[in-house]
Amino acid sequence: MAPSKSYLVLPLLMLISISNLHASWGARKLLQTSQPAQPTIPSLPKPTLPLPTIPLPTLPTNPSLPQLPTLPTLPTAIPKMALPPQLAASLPTMPSFPNLPTTIPSLPFASSPPSN
Secondary structure (H helix, E strand, O other), X not given: OHHHHHHHHHHHHHHHHHHHHHHHHHHHHHHHOOOOOOOOOOOOOOOOOOOOOOOOOOOXXXXXXXXXXXXXXXXXXXXXXXXXXXXXXXXXXXXXXOOOOOOOOOOOOOOOOOOO
């Protein structure tokens, strides 16, 4: 079975090498030939604008705006604010949560390893 695979691979490699040779010959021939002359773009004539025969109308001017009223002056001193009086009845106290243990309890069946 191994010799039949080599019979398929060898012609494939030969075909690839020959096609590469033909491609390189074609590329060399294209590089050696001269480029055809590029066509030139003709220049367009410049248009002439007609001169105005009548004067252009004048634009109306904006009417003047009325004067803005003067703004009142802002106070410079900040008035002192008094806090409202304390309520006679105090607020109810919030119930506290029970204390949660912060240590992990030891399990009776899992003994610690003996120390040497």
